[in-house]
Amino acid sequence: VSTINDSSPLSFSNDTTIPASTFSSNSFVNVEKGDPVAFGPYWEKLRDECMIEIKGDEWMSYFGDANNLCWYMVPPMRDAILRLHNAVGNVVTKDKFLVLGTGSSQLYQALLYALSPSEPSDRPINVVAATPYYSEYKDATDILQSRLFQWIGDAALYDKDEPYIELVTSPNNPDGTLRAPVVNSGAEGKVIYDLAYYWPQYTPITYEVDHDVMLFTFSKCTGHAGSRIGWAFVKDIEVAKKMIRFVHLNSIGVSKESQIRAAKMIEVICDGYQNLKSTKSDHLFFDYGKRLMKERWEKFKGAIEQSKIFTLTKYPTSYCHFNKDLSEQYPAFAWLKCMEGIENGESYLEKLKIRTRGGERFGVDAKYVRVSMIGTNDEFIELCTRLSNAKRE
Numbered sequence: 001v002s003t004i005n006d007s008s009p010l011s012f013s014n015d016t017t018i019p020a021s022t023f024s025s026n027s028f029v030n031v032e033k034g035d036p037v038a039f040g041p042y043w044e045k046l047r048d049e050c051m052i053e054i055k056g057d058e059w060m061s062y063f064g065d066a067n068n069l070c071w072y073m074v075p076p077m078r079d080a081i082l083r084l085h086n087a088v089g090n091v092v093t094k095d096k097f098l099v100l101g102t103g104s105s106q107l108y109q110a111l112l113y114a115l116s117p118s119e120p121s122d123r124p125i126n127v128v129a130a131t132p133y134y135s136e137y138k139d140a141t142d143i144l145q146s147r148l149f150q151w152i153g154d155a156a157l158y159d160k161d162e163p164y165i166e167l168v169t170s171p172n173n174p175d176g177t178l179r180a181p182v183v184n185s186g187a188e189g190k191v192i193y194d195l196a197y198y199w200p201q202y203t204p205i206t207y208e209v210d211h212d213v214m215l216f217t218f219s220k221c222t223g224h225a226g227s228r229i230g231w232a233f234v235k236d237i238e239v240a241k242k243m244i245r246f247v248h249l250n251s252i253g254v255s256k257e258s259q260i261r262a263a264k265m266i267e268v269i270c271d272g273y274q275n276l277k278s279t280k281s282d283h284l285f286f287d288y289g290k291r292l293m294k295e296r297w298e299k300f301k302g303a304i305e306q307s308k309i310f311t312l313t314k315y316p317t318s319y320c321h322f323n324k325d326l327s328e329q330y331p332a333f334a335w336l337k338c339m340e341g342i343e344n345g346e347s348y349l350e351k352l353k354i355r356t357r358g359g360e361r362f363g364v365d366a367k368y369v370r371v372s373m374i375g376t377n378d379e380f381i382e383l384c385t386r387l388s389n390a391k392r393e
């Protein structure tokens with residue numbers, strides 16, 4: 001850490017939860033999961049501003065707002081989500097229904113239900129995503145062996161003359177690429193846009209996205225994955241109603257405590273941008289987040305070049321309407337491909353005591369491997385050290 005100058009967001013960390021000594025030469029650096037704790041030091045600085053108080057008699061009801069179609073969503077949550085998108089300019093919120101979920105993972109299940117055929121006699125609808133796809137989609141689709149929907153796999157290979165649901169994750173997890181639908185079968189298709197990473201710390205905000213079904217998550221926006229808050233913008237009221245029915249039967253709504261907390265964090269972010277003149281630049285969340293991701297990526301690229309084991313995905317530069325600058329992408333994950341002669345990236349890195357997620361989980365071969373860029377500062381520094389010291393066998 002000492003090589004990084006004091007104004008750097010990397011040195012901003014005084015993360016005491018994982019002491020540097022955790023990393024003895026025998027211990028693993030775990031960059032397998034996408035736990036977004038990297039922004040913790042930012043929130044630590046603002047901990048007092050983010051305090052909320054919930055009294056004993058407050059938020060007891062199942063209902064949040066009986067006048068809203070999404071009856072379990074509390075008004076401060078709805079207002080905060082709309083205010084955030086309005087500030088960032090990443091989505092057209094007008095003429096859409098807002099559906100809240102316990103993480104976007106719950107809304108994914110709700111959407112599979114809502115977009116499936118309603119006649120029980122119909123065949124299960126086919127669910128596809130272009131490879132490499134987010135590794136949880138497959139298991140989340142097939143866990144209940146539903147008669148309504150079934151996982152098929154690679155959207156690029158889909159050639160059935162049957163209805164389908166295509167998942168488009170943009171920027172994509174695992175490889176950070178910007179994506180559009182790829183199915184070319186002529187059959188009737190519905191598209192779910194998973195925009196978990198369409199936030200300014202990861203990618204330039206190039207336009208306001210406007211699709212029939214769009215998923216967002218608080219987890220990757222602010223880093224508060226533990227609150228389990230996700231939301232969907234949906235054009236068709238019938239789809240929105242079916243999703244709300246699913247959330248009703250699955251969890252009778254979403255925790256009011258989580259909603260109040262999430263609304264507060266979003267309010268703190270938006271207040272910062274609204275009062276630009278009086279906010280210190282390292283107190284602007286997305287500015288901080290982008291600087292952190294940029295510094296991590298620069299350091300990581302250096303380590304990968306030194307190691308001569310992997311190649312990295314290349315990203316375009318585009319104009320960001322939010323930051324008002326030309327910018328590269330700084331994805332939440334690095335997607336590595338082994339150079340000639342190495343067949344399995346995950347097991348290669350396992351020998352270096354780096355735990356990662358191999359390509360097969362994402363529908364591609366074992367030459368690829370995903371590495372989280374959003375873990376703790378100590379983990380990240382140790383990851384770069386181990387990679388740059390690695391000598392090819």
Ligand code: PMP
Nearest residue numbers: 103104105134173196217219230
């Ligand atoms: N979609 C994508 C592409 C993700 O990467 C994740 C989190 N890893 C999710 C959805 C799920 O997010 P949540 O925490 O809101 O359930």
